[in-house]
Amino acid sequence: MPKTLSKTRTADEIADMASRGEDISSYFTNQFTVVRPVRRVNVDLTQGMLRDLDERAAKLNISRQAVIKTLLARALDLDRENKHGRRRGPD
Numbered sequence: 477m478p479k480t481l482s483k484t485r486t487a488d489e490i491a492d493m494a495s496r497g498e499d500i501s502s503y504f505t506n507q508f509t510v511v512r513p514v515r516r517v518n519v520d521l522t523q524g525m526l527r528d529l530d531e532r533a534a535k536l537n538i539s540r541q542a543v544i545k546t547l548l549a550r551a552l553d554l555d556r557e558n559k560h561g562r563r564r565g566p567d
Contacts, residue, residue, distance in 0.1 A: 519544075 485503070494500050521529070533543045
């Protein structure tokens with residue numbers, strides 16, 4: 477007999493199952509990402525910086541905001557690595 481696919485359940489249906497005490501563990505993978513709240517900020521940039529950002533965004537086919545976030549994250553990671561490197565004692 478062919479194996480049939482189980483019906484995809486909505487979040488509300490799974491919540492109802494949990495309320496009835498049913499085992500819903502099969503609906504979870506234990507692989508999740510914590511999403512932190514976003515705070516908006518305003519940043520003043522020169523026309524040249526905007527042009528460079530827009531060129532990079534067009535080249536990568538992503539938004540200007542994505543370029544800014546990526547470059548800022550890289551700079552912060554690099555700064556963090558440099559600070560940790562300086563704190564090490566003599567080998």
